[in-house]
Amino acid sequence: MTRTRRPTMADVAARAGVSLSTVSLTYSGAGPLSAETRAKVERAAEELGYAGPAPHARALRSGRTGVVGVVIHERLQLSFRDPLMLRIMDGLVGDLGQAGLGVLLIPTPTGEPGERSLLETAAMDAAVLLRVRDHDDEPAIDIARRRGLPIVVMEGEAPAGAGRLEIDDRGATAELVRHLVDLGHTRIGTVTLPSGLDGETRVLPLAEALAQTAWTPVHRRLEAFADAGVEPCVVVEARASIAAEGIAAAHLALAAEPRPTALVCQSDLLAAGAILAARELGIQVPQQLSITGFDGIELPWITPHELTTQVQDAEAKGHALAAEVAALLRGESPEPVVMPLELRVGSTTARAPRDSQ
Numbered sequence: 001m002t003r004t005r006r007p008t009m010a011d012v013a014a015r016a017g018v019s020l021s022t023v024s025l026t027y028s029g030a031g032p033l034s035a036e037t038r039a040k041v042e043r044a045a046e047e048l049g050y051a052g053p054a055p056h057a058r059a060l061r062s063g064r065t066g067v068v069g070v071v072i073h074e075r076l077q078l079s080f081r082d083p084l085m086l087r088i089m090d091g092l093v094g095d096l097g098q099a100g101l102g103v104l105l106i107p108t109p110t111g112e113p114g115e116r117s118l119l120e121t122a123a124m125d126a127a128v129l130l131r132v133r134d135h136d137d138e139p140a141i142d143i144a145r146r147r148g149l150p151i152v153v154m155e156g157e158a159p160a161g162a163g164r165l166e167i168d169d170r171g172a173t174a175e176l177v178r179h180l181v182d183l184g185h186t187r188i189g190t191v192t193l194p195s196g197l198d199g200e201t202r203v204l205p206l207a208e209a210l211a212q213t214a215w216t217p218v219h220r221r222l223e224a225f226a227d228a229g230v231e232p233c234v235v236v237e238a239r240a241s242i243a244a245e246g247i248a249a250a251h252l253a254l255a256a257e258p259r260p261t262a263l264v265c266q267s268d269l270l271a272a273g274a275i276l277a278a279r280e281l282g283i284q285v286p287q288q289l290s291i292t293g294f295d296g297i298e299l300p301w302i303t304p305h306e307l308t309t310q311v312q313d314a315e316a317k318g319h320a321l322a323a324e325v326a327a328l329l330r331g332e333s334p335e336p337v338v339m340p341l342e343l344r345v346g347s348t349t350a351r352a353p354r355d356s357q
Contacts, residue, residue: 007049016040067101068124068128068325069104069118069128070127071128071140082242082269083298087297087315088314088321091318092128095318099326106122108140110139117143119140120143125329126151127140129151129152129153132158138156145159152324158336163324163328164324164334165320165336165337169224170223172294174228183290184351185262187259188225189232190221190235190236191249192235193218193241193270199239201236202236204237206222206232206235209235210223217266234252234253234260237249246277251281254278254283262291264292267295268294268295268299269295270293271309272302274291286349291308295310295311297314305347307344308344308346310343317339
């Protein structure tokens with residue numbers, strides 16, 4: 001059986017009556033071409049059934065893979081249960097796709113001896129790190145440095161030359177704590193994000209929670225209590241930022257003596273879990289217990305409550321991360337981006353119970 005020969009770039013050039021380099025420029029977008037010339041090449045390609053240069057050939061010519069690695073800061077099954085992370089990824093992946101870049105999801109490396117991470121072996125042009133620990137003790141940054149990969153860091157310390165996206169989560173958490181203090185609360189506990197990959201939901205002394213190697217947002221949001229002039233009466237680290245762990249964490253926090261009258265939760269999902277735990281214990285929110293969250297995601301299943309929280313635009317964060325990647329790939333040094341937060345006072349905070357004042 002005779003195999004039909006696939007059309008080539010040279011065939012398109014001959015059909016369009018242009019040079020081979022003109023066809024190449026049409027597909028790479030790297031040079032000035034008139035709209036008329038571009039249309040002529042595209043029409044010839046369509047007539048011949050030419051789909052464009054093979055990806056591997058394009059990569060060899062450009063020295064680029066067309067792939068951006070996205071390092072997820074926790075287990076994938078947990079990250080993709082978080083509406084905030086899904087919206088960040090939607091903005092990031094959508095913009096990278098528009099720029100002709102694909103995405104490779106990479107579990108965060110642990111730095112354990114003998115570990116082989118995709119971040120070390122996979123072909124990519126740049127990497128986005130979704131939250132990191134201290135950059136002096138962050139395996140993902142160490143690997144990227146060794147490979148000479150351009151990187152963008154979300155919410156964490158970043159090395160010189162890297163792209164960086166931040167939120168003022170320390171200032172925003174201090175604002176939440178001061179809101180509770182203004183309502184007369186003195187016994188304020190907190191439920192934190194996980195500090196690592198394989199922890200458990202547990203009560204920690206404040207000093208230990210601050211001293212341990214922690215994800216940067218956890219540490220900053222704990223430091224915010226001192227900024228507001230308050231020491232949390234109980235600190236519970238959640239195993240994951242999901243409602244089920246918020247329930248478990250709130251049960252531990254509300255078993256403390258004396259019982260807190262307010263809980264500052266480091267995510268809306270943890271706060272929603274705390275609301276459900278209070279229902280299970282017969283504790284009224286907000287009359288007996290005020291609860292705050294962080295993120296501003298939609299939580300219709302906690303109706304009639306509307307969470308008091310700090311609202312961030314997750315999709316805009318994804319767009320900003322993609323813009324930082326694009327700048328790095330152009331050889332530029334992007335300026336750090338600080339995304340705004342906005343306090344939204346809902347129905348889950350109220351004046352402290354009289355017997356606690």
